[in-house]
Amino acid sequence: MSVMSHDPRTGAVVASVADTSVDQLRSVLKAAADAAPQLAATSPAERRTWLYAVADALESHRDELARLADHETALGLERLTGEVTRAAEQLRFYADVAIEGSYLDVTVDEPTATTPGLVRVNRPVGPVAVFGASNFPFAFSVLGNDTASALAAGCPVVAKAHPAHVGLSMRQADIAREALAVAGAPRGIFTVVSGHQTGVDLVKAPEVTAVGFTGSQAGGLALWRIANEREIVIPVYAEMGTVNPVVVTRQGAADIDAVAKGFVGSFTLGNGQFCTKPGLLLAPAGSSAAAAVANALREAGPEPVMLTESIANAVGSGISAMVDAGAEVVAGLPSGEHAWSAPAAVLTAPTAALRAGSRLLEETFGAVVLVCEYEDERELADVLCRLQASLAASVFTGGAGDDQAPQIIGLLSGNVGRVVVDEWPTGVAFTWAQQHGGPWPSTSAPTSTSVGAAGLARFVRPVTYQSVHDGWLPPEAQVGNPWHLPRRVNGHRS
Incomplete structure (x- = not known):
């Protein structure tokens, strides 16, 4: 089986990509699971280096990527050239959000005569499956908002190529993989797979801990149902849109x-x-x-x-x-x-x-x-x-x-x-205050956003450490604060 993309202007086939096999998917998932602890232990500064390297690589291939995208989407070179730049800027933005560190919400209660010492911190959830959109082949695709925010939060990503621009998705994967390798990133933190059944199997895979999706209600709800029928249910952050x-x-x-x-x-x-x-x-x-x-x-x-x-x-x-x-x-x-x-x-x-x-x-x-x-x-x-x-x-x-x-x-x-x-809603800026999500059924998780700084919160979960020796805590929770993160101590910001 293979996925074929077409030129919307002529109907001609542009690219044909073989479906990822069961064995290939199993290998990809193992690599992502193996990389997860290592990625979680890296500092936001290290992750920023990797994400900036991918952003630079995208921009160095801007014209090539825009031409390929135009063949598969007919969205026009001007629009698509600008979207490559946006995708690169998004990668850098989410990397900088991770550096700022508020998404980790480090909170410390020092021990008293009646209460134990507690440290609460958000930790990466693990491998994330990302399903990109058809209508934004860069900004919401395999290297779009979901992937950028998940990697910035310390989670490996396995992205599924969209059939509408499968050739472009695979080319972006090649560019990103090379950039990450040169930058010294761990193997397995980003991979792109292809095929409808592959996408279903991806959501069912026990290694996957969360799903990011942008697309139709039918597609988003299908993934949501699969995730909720798993033995271990996982969250699906589906941005589906309505009127x-x-x-x-x-x-x-x-x-x-x-x-x-x-x-x-x-x-x-x-x-x-x-x-x-x-x-x-x-x-x-x-x-x-x-x-x-x-x-x-x-x-x-x-x-x-x-x-x-x-x-x-x-x-x-x-x-x-x-x-x-x-x-x-x-x-x-x-x-x-x-x-x-x-x-x-x-x-x-x-x-x-x-x-x-x-x-x-x-x-x-x-x-x-x-x-x-x-x-x-x-x-x-x-x-x-x-x-x-x-x-x-x-x-x-x-x-x-x-x-x-x-x-x-x-x-x-x-x-x-x-x-x-007194303005129109089309166009979503990736900023600190942005909210790109809404109540059901516009999204499957109304308290989350798929665009903006708060997007990292989807891919972490809180853990409290009680009476744990400082040296045994994850770096972001240690007294020395080696990652220089904002934190609350006994209810006060520091």
Whole structure:
């Protein structure tokens, strides 16, 4: 068996990679398990050296990688060249987060006459399985956020190549493996495998202690179920995405044409294949929002080319399902001439159609959106309470004096991971305060994030050492603090 990637513009085969065999996977997992204690014992400074080496290697192959990615994804050289740089910067960022050390949460209770001496510290969980995304072949792929944060936290990674860009995934693996070897990293801390059944076997493998996933709800939930059926259940950090709502206030609707233009720019970005794509616009009654968005779409005239044939086919079927659920097409642009082209569409429906279980509350991956008008604040609040949880939501207001905005922000914050005001949600910065995750079913672990400094927390677990001789503690917990980490001693920061 093998995995073949294709050029979305022509349908031609770009790469063919043999599935990882059972024996090969067993060898990979043993190497990762053997490397885990050694990696956990290395200082963040050592890990930073290795991650920086991989980042430098990626950038040295930037043009080659971008060209290969374009053949497999049709996302364009400009976008992909920039994404290589982003992936390299992410590797360096997570390495620096590890150096700062807060993710270890070292906490010390010195012994007293009535209580023992306690040291609490987060420790690496062990080998992590990473499943990269189709829509970001670098930033969320085999060397993306999940891999970078797991390695920075001291965990070996076994990544599964995405079939949409399997050739690129393997090329990145080769580059990273060579860079790590030259930098002196232990063998087995990073490997890429291929094949659908290989991915299933990877999650079932007893050596694997956690899973990072970015992709569809169907894929994420399948892995979550496998992990929960294991003899030893492991956490699955699946970022799956849903419909990300946009709310326009009464004052914000005063410039509905500008909002519509920005909306089209956001939901067609990457051909509508961003997990943070806004899929539902809620505007006040009488704003003619649907017509404004339809006009903006016709003016923009996108010709989406999707990542895979199945994704392209799903766009048309998704539009049909939305119509069957009570929506009406306001504007539709037909598929283009490329092999995996897809239509773009704006639909509208009454808010009464947005009820639990409706297809209108599910994501249609692609340049397809729904626009609805609400009569008053009570109806809007009712609609927002019926929506699936999402990664992000946007509110467009009339400015600081908009009295409708605080209530909307409060409602949205209970159902999403990131609330954006007067800006669009597409694009996720890897920073210290970022939250890229939301309540179920947008993610399988609502308290975690797949992007940002807090991402390292997914791959460690707390251990408390009671009355343990200082020399027997792991380095990060010792009194001498050889790794120069922040810590709390008797409740006080030091």
